[in-house]
Amino acid sequence: MPPATTAAPAYESTLGHPTFASVGFFFLIVLVTLIVTYWAARKTKTSSEYYAAGRSVSAAQNGLALAGDYMSAASFLGISGMVALKGYDGMIYATGWLMGWPALMFLVAEPLRNLGKFTFADVVAYRLRQGPVRIAAAVGGILTTIFYTIAQMVGSGSLIALMFGMPFVLAEVLVGAVMLLYVLFGGMLATTWVQIIKAVLLLCGVTVLTVLVLSHFGFSLPALYKAANDLYPAQHLLVPGDLTKSPVDAISLGLALMFGLLGLPHILMRFYTVPDAKAARVSVLYATGLIGYFYVIIPIVGFGAAVLLSVKGADGSLLAFGQEVIRSFDKGGNMAAPLLAEAMWGSAFLGFIAAVAFATILAVVAGLTLAGASAYSHDIYVSVIKKGRATEEEQVKAAKIATVVFGIVAVAMGIAFQGQNVAFMVGLAFAIAASANFPALLMSIVWKRFTTWGAVWSILVGAATSVGMIVLSKTVWVDLFHFEHAIFPMKNPAIFSMSAAFLAGIVASLLTPEPEAQSKFESEKLRTYLGIGAE
Amino acid sequence: MDTTARPADASKNATELIESPAFRALVKTRFAVSSVLLVLLFIGYYGYILLVATRPDVVARRLSDAPDAITNLGLVLGIGTLIFAWVLTAIYVVWANRSYDPEVERLKNQLKR
Numbered sequence: 047m048p049p050a051t052t053a054a055p056a057y058e059s060t061l062g063h064p065t066f067a068s069v070g071f072f073f074l075i076v077l078v079t080l081i082v083t084y085w086a087a088r089k090t091k092t093s094s095e096y097y098a099a100g101r102s103v104s105a106a107q108n109g110l111a112l113a114g115d116y117m118s119a120a121s122f123l124g125i126s127g128m129v130a131l132k133g134y135d136g137m138i139y140a141t142g143w144l145m146g147w148p149a150l151m152f153l154v155a156e157p158l159r160n161l162g163k164f165t166f167a168d169v170v171a172y173r174l175r176q177g178p179v180r181i182a183a184a185v186g187g188i189l190t191t192i193f194y195t196i197a198q199m200v201g202s203g204s205l206i207a208l209m210f211g212m213p214f215v216l217a218e219v220l221v222g223a224v225m226l227l228y229v230l231f232g233g234m235l236a237t238t239w240v241q242i243i244k245a246v247l248l249l250c251g252v253t254v255l256t257v258l259v260l261s262h263f264g265f266s267l268p269a270l271y272k273a274a275n276d277l278y279p280a281q282h283l284l285v286p287g288d289l290t291k292s293p294v295d296a297i298s299l300g301l302a303l304m305f306g307l308l309g310l311p312h313i314l315m316r317f318y319t320v321p322d323a324k325a326a327r328v329s330v331l332y333a334t335g336l337i338g339y340f341y342v343i344i345p346i347v348g349f350g351a352a353v354l355l356s357v358k359g360a361d362g363s364l365l366a367f368g369q370e371v372i373r374s375f376d377k378g379g380n381m382a383a384p385l386l387a388e389a390m391w392g393s394a395f396l397g398f399i400a401a402v403a404f405a406t407i408l409a410v411v412a413g414l415t416l417a418g419a420s421a422y423s424h425d426i427y428v429s430v431i432k433k434g435r436a437t438e439e440e441q442v443k444a445a446k447i448a449t450v451v452f453g454i455v456a457v458a459m460g461i462a463f464q465g466q467n468v469a470f471m472v473g474l475a476f477a478i479a480a481s482a483n484f485p486a487l488l489m490s491i492v493w494k495r496f497t498t499w500g501a502v503w504s505i506l507v508g509a510a511t512s513v514g515m516i517v518l519s520k521t522v523w524v525d526l527f528h529f530e531h532a533i534f535p536m537k538n539p540a541i542f543s544m545s546a547a548f549l550a551g552i553v554a555s556l557l558t559p560e561p562e563a564q565s566k567f568e569s570e571k572l573r574t575y576l577g578i579g580a581e
Numbered sequence: 582m583d584t585t586a587r588p589a590d591a592s593k594n595a596t597e598l599i600e601s602p603a604f605r606a607l608v609k610t611r612f613a614v615s616s617v618l619l620v621l622l623f624i625g626y627y628g629y630i631l632l633v634a635t636r637p638d639v640v641a642r643r644l645s646d647a648p649d650a651i652t653n654l655g656l657v658l659g660i661g662t663l664i665f666a667w668v669l670t671a672i673y674v675v676w677a678n679r680s681y682d683p684e685v686e687r688l689k690n691q692l693k694r
Binding site (some may be wrong): 137138142151152267268282284285296300304324327328330334572575577578 | 595615627667671677
């Protein structure tokens with residue numbers, strides 16, 4: 047079949063052109079979420095309502111919202127594209143994204159809920175000196191959120207440009223403006239409900255897509271695997287490829303994905319929205335189930351796209367491979383799922399999937415903005431500058447100002463990094479979260495002799511080593527700065543930077559004994575384990 | 582934070598509770614349960630990654646010799662690892678709901694008296 051390669055650009059799709067369906071679904075989703083925001087705004091007056099939805103969210107609702115926060119557009123579009131183009135490697139990668147959830151449950155979910163108020167810094171600073179710990183924790187929290195946000199904003203601009211044909215800058219401003227409406231007026235309650243709506247839409251959309259794919263293969267998974275394998279015999283889609291070539295690198299990536307979750311401020315913040323530790327626990331089970339289901343069915347969509355997007359001539363001969371069609375729209379494979387939606391059920395379904403992807407971006411950025419803002423307004427302004435003596439009114443005002451500032455910074459950074467390859471920033475956010483935030487959080491919960499300076503050094507060393515090693519690695523040093531050789535040989539530094547953070551925290555704690563913090567540890571246990579005095 | 586502000590007899594009760602064998606056992610059991618589950622998670626996930634990284638030939642082995650049966654060990658392990666992680670989470674929740682929570686309630690009531 048010699049003409050196969052030339053046929054790909056001729057593939058007809060409404061992708062990239064605003065259709066009645068895509069614009070209609072988009073406006074419907076925005077309209078519904080804004081109505082929710084209006085409703086939430088009337089219930090959002092106090093700081094506890096603004097940051098934590100008045101602790102009124104049920105376990106099932108929080109489970110959906112957690113899943114919504116975690117199932118970003120990058121994981122939906124990115125992983126399905128990765129499976130379509132690289133096969134089994136995409137499945138290995140997807141697996142790692144779930145593994146943090148059980149660890150979150152076993153190590154921090156309940157103590158976090160019992161000890162904290164609005165942010166993870168509340169827990170780290172619980173029996174230590176507020177000033178230094180809060181400032182260090184806010185640095186870790188803001189670094190994590192800002193890199194995660196930049197990756198989301200830049201990715202969202204290009205995705206919206208690809209799907210709706212909208213200019214990049216307009217897309218950034220639109221995302222920034224709509225999500226600010228959610229956060230500013232509806233606080234955590236609106237952000238939670240936007241997240242729930244999006245999670246339900248996304249899960250339904252991907253489920254329908256999966257069922258449609260499977261219907262082409264007699265609802266047999268092996269038949270789908272066989273079709274993918276037979277269509278691309280040279281690629282060995284069903285066996286491991288380059289992703290796990292270096293075992294140390296693979297383990298380091300696994301550590302960053304697993305423990306990074308335990309240090310993501312926008313995830314940790316959600317545990318304060320439920321009434322108690324039991325609800326926090328059950329919500330993790332819901333979230334793990336939903337996210338696990340998502341990662342089980344996403345590869346089906348990926349393999350399906352690789353097979354079903356192939357173009358056949360009238361005589362049944364193959365004119366273009368599915369992978370070529372996918373690459374002709376986006377080299378990274380991000381458009382595999384939307385294109386498949388169109389091929390299965392026409393442009394209306396594509397419009398629905400595109401609108402859901404847009405809603406996903408809005409919701410995730412809203413959650414990040416609230417988390418980033420609270421690191422400043424709650425940890426620095428209220429706890430350090432006002433020494434915890436701010437009125438409700440001052441607290442909410444500070445939170446709203448920080449929200450607007452963070453939102454503007456997010457849009458500006460998104461525009462500034464336009465066209466850059468920022469995929470590494472998600473990895474960076476997870477590496478910082480795993481190295482700067484998680485070790486300090488865990489040690490503060492379980493280690494009696496942990497001290498103020500132990501916390502500060504652990505956070506700073508974790509942040510500095512993870513950022514430093516990523517800058518010196520191939521992704522930044524060679525690909526971005528165009529130096530010839532990478533100084534740090536691995537893709538993900540977590541295995542070293544996380545160990546360094548634990549070591550720094552232990553050494554600094556042993557060198558600066560803090561009897562006061564030690565004596566509070568025993569009484570803290572009543573709150574950690576029994577929830578006595580929890581807010 | 583408010584534990585320090587309590588009247589003297591309440592904080593005496595609190596100290597007694599913290600030092601009581603029942604509370605110590607509660608803390609110890611929770612630590613043991615979560616550690617065991619965490620170790621199982623590590624063995625499951627990092628074992629899977631190491632197997633894929635070091636023995637791709639084993640992962641590529643097909644489950645059946647029939648020419649059409651293409652499913653290999655890796656495809657099953659990939660989905661299996663996801664299900665395993667969820668099952669560990671579910672085990673923790675069942676344990677906590679059945680055995681941890683009632684004990685917490687009992688100890689909290691002790692403090693009130």
